[in-house]
Amino acid sequence: MEESRADLGEEAPEGADPTHTPPPVPPGRVAPVLVPRWVQLVLLPLSIVGAFLLLKAAGHVLLLFTIAGLIALLLNPLVTLVQRLRIPRGPAVAIVMASVVALLTGVGFLLADPISDQASALQREIPGYVDDANDALADLQDWLDRRGFDVEIKQEGETALQTIGERLTGGAGEVVGFTREALQRLVEASIALILIIVLAIYMLIYGDRIGAIVRAVFPPGDGTPEDDFPTRVQASLFGYVRGQFLFSLIMGTSAGLMLYVLGSFGIFPEGKTYAVAFGAWFGIAELIPYIGPAVGGFPPVLIAALSDNPFDAVWLIIAFTALQQLEGHVVAPNVFGSALQLNPLLVIFALLLGGEIAGFIGAFIALPLAAIVRETVVYVHRHIRFQKWDLPAAAPPPPEPEPSGVPCPECGEPVPRGATECPACGTELGDDESAVAASATAPG
Template sequence: MSDSPDATPDATPVVASIPRSVRLSAAWSWRVLLIMAATAVGVWVVSVLKTIVVPIAIAILLAVLLAPVARFLRERARFPRGLAAGGALIGLLGLVGGLLTVAGNSVVKGFGELGDQAAQGIDEITQWLAEGPLQISADQLDQYFSQLGTSITENSDGLVSGALSVTTTLGHVAAGALIALFCTFFFLLDGTAIWRWCVGLLPVRARARTHQAARRGLVTLGAYTRTQILVAFVDAVGIGAGAAILGVPLALPLGILVFIGSFVPIVGAVLTGAIAVLVALVAQGPGAAIIMLVIVLAVQQIEGHVLQPFIMGHAVSLHPVAVLLAVATGSLLAGIVGALLAVPVVAVINTVVLYLHGHDKFLDLGDDDAFHGRPPHPPTPVATAPAAPADPADPADPAVEDRS
């Protein structure tokens, strides 16, 4: 091989001739595409396993909510761990069952009255259609109803298949409820040990940071849960009290419905408030419906301009626009369940990412706060002899030890 300069290949690679901006764009593009593909696969796996994943997510929310109750029963009332976990869960089921019982009794008592008022309202609407600007006669209305009945008869097969689909969905809901209750009990009973086992599956160097990030996400989740209960309570009291003052039938069930619907931020209270306006329209006419609409809008303004930006924003560190986009995306991907879980998931991810990138808002988070959802507090100095430093990579480190 000759060593002459003529035999030396060109030292400048072809890549160097490509502008740097193009190379950076290409490098970022394939990485973004890879992240999007991994995210799509993750969403697909979750959708396939939603009967298991969703109940576990709900169980985590319930465990964070009930952890202070279980701790009170364990530490103050001296209950055994299993009895304290079971007592907290039974108390929640009793509360929900009591609300549903009260609402059911109110519905049974008010349904007859509402039915009579609804029939009267329909007659008034029919008269307005005939005498108003639309000039729709009774014969035309009968013809429309007849066409509707014929359409229902012709599509009976689709209705039957839809009923079967609903039955299957109810079966999945029942199975998911059992899984959620089972997991909630064991998360309350032995959540620390379960988490320690999960952390132990990771590489040694990743255990400490994963543990610290997760416990901060858990505190954010607890703050979201408690704040959302407060927001839902304010919405329910405002709309329910307004309906009761106007004399709208089913005011108590409407308040309970608003309370449940408000757990879907922004969207839930709007939809349930619209139901309250519709009931007022059917029962007492347009005047009461307009007043009910004003009450609903006033409650929504209090929620949108006071509760969500200040209380919820402070609790989860999310802008209201981010909350709205999260709810819209969650409902698009997974319907009502997605809308319900979107905000807590985004809030936890936000807290974890901030911690992993060095922006920790829980600098004084104590060890015991991680699994009980308590807010951070300054450490209290204790006059004890200094202990030997623990290995942060050791899974038996006190950071993951059950100290409850």
């Protein structure tokens, strides 16, 4: 403990308060521990392996955080917009989340009744389509039998059609109930949805801090929003999702109108009756790139093939093919021109990889994640340069020594600078300028 000035016999400075305690002296800065290079070389691969094993073990948790992060990135611009009204970030997050839930609920109520009514009516018509197809198979079997063809297609066809009908109507008259497994799946899905919402809310609340951490990790930009990494990632994701929603809406509406028009002209009359249900399904199927049109057009084509006029299926195939061409050459280039910006091979690879890792959910979020990865690669390539691993160049040859003098005009031997005569032959050279002029005529 330090002794006071009075204890040491020293007098306090004149005018100083004797009761005043001087501020404590800050402790000296402790030098950081230096980690040798060999330790770094050992820890780096171990850290990579450990991170890989941790992420592999936490696959389900990582999926929840990924989905929540995507939702937070999509809603963050809306939170920022609400904050401009001088509302703190916490209440702004609550307002945005409540508005989104209310909007989705309202849209669900508006679309639920017409879609469910048409889907239920269509489901009730499935047995009639199966019976018509069975009658067509029976006629074909009679035609083959009359001409002596020993081919049995009626029994196998009826079995296949019966299986398809049972699948489409929910299974051989069985009542779907909340069994223990179904209830368990429902509870797990509800808990996962609640966790995703809670994680997204926390990510939105701490969005500024998360953005600051990301900016500290990545190389700094030029200060503009166009060169800010979190802003670019958010804009890329938001643009992709907005483009995908608009694309699905356009294609679903087009498919519904197409079926309605064909049904009005007598081609596949069920298309006019169930245009809303078929259009909604086609729009949802468009969320799956490349195979979305085939998935969306399969139900009406199948129903047309099972109807009493199976030739309608051919017209539907032609119509959906034309719609797909319109989609690929007109709609998709204009909608996704600035949204995805990925090579088709990378899109297919992302879909397959996402489906392999996390099934349908992985394939569903694969393209937004691919858009984020692309933006990251572009930003890093712009702001980071790696030192080249070139081999050291050979040392340049030493410069040739300058001549010690000028050559003698008579004998050619070098004469020291400033000499008036050649030391070898005794020829008089005169001053330096004369010697230089004489050297020009010296023998080579």
